[in-house]
């Protein structure tokens with residue numbers, strides 16, 4: 486972010502400021518071992534599916550181990566990420582994103598209209614990724630997203646692409662387990678991801694002189710289907726516990742991935758699995774790095790509760806809406822500091 490001279494844009498309102506003394510690190514966020522996926526033992530798989538379903542319902546968040554992503558591949562992307570962000574602002578700005586291309590380097594992101602204490606680098610999984618050119622419902626024009634790759638460090642692109650292939654495989658496995666846990670066929674959702682709009686983000690949260698006033702990412706819910714996140718050993722991710730609304734810190738666990746259900750799964754499951762609020766605190770001692778993979782369907786996906794999960798007693802809670810138009814509206818609001826809230830799934834909720 487360069488030298489921050491005026492930190493006022495980062496200041497959270499009193500109710501959203503982190504409370505460093507009361508941070509809980511609850512044991513409750515489930516840690517799930519995926520090794521059953523490598524066996525043909527149907528009992529082991531059934532109990533894994535039940536564990537996943539339970540975690541999605543109670544927390545909307547869980548961590549996985551024995552997930553199949555090689556550690557070496559994670560170490561490589563972590564190393565290039567640190568090198569990339571360690572460069573001067575002038576170097577990083579060579580791949581800066583703009584309104585035409587939202588992929589690349591950025592340090593001005595706002596969550597709920599307050600600036601986040603972080604720098605990011607985004608790239609899409611499918612090249613090009615196709616999305617609608619505008620959020621206007623009648624406008625059929627499409628736009629293509631391409632990646633911008635920095636020259637330094639030289640193995641940056643390779644490390645990013647290799648990591649993406651591995652986390653994509655893990656994301657499909659998780660999607661299938663979630664589908665089974667809802668009582669649906671394993672590949673019920675797979676086709677929605679054929680021309681996916683998934684993207685990866687490298688997050689860098691520099692040390693912050695005002696960690697009691699600012700956040701690395703303000704409270705929010707992830708809009709996509711699933712997020713699969715690697716965090717380093719610093720810690721800072723906090724999840725809003727469903728039972729009492731307390732902020733609970735997700736304990737850094739070596740070589741684990743943090744998985745959370747996004748808004749899309751909330752809609753597909755007709756609120757059985759909720760997309761849970763989370764935020765990132767920063768600290769004055771150590772820089773923090775994290776890498777979320779946002780697993781998102783193709784732009785022409787029409788989102789609505791799946792037919793198998795709705796009936797007279799449990800009618801659909803959402804009207805159908807187009808994922809691409811939703812993304813396009815979000816991208817637009819990301820570039821303007823609007824004084825209205827950006828588009829949210831509850832705008833499509835049917836009245837009771």
Ligand SMILES: O=C(O)CCC(=O)C(=O)O
Pocket residue numbers: 686688702707714716721722763764765775776777
């Ligand atoms: O850095 C983290 O731990 C989480 C970041 C996050 O929630 C996001 O980018 O949506």
Ligand SMILES: [Fe+2]
Pocket residue numbers: 705706707763
């Ligand atoms: Fe998030």
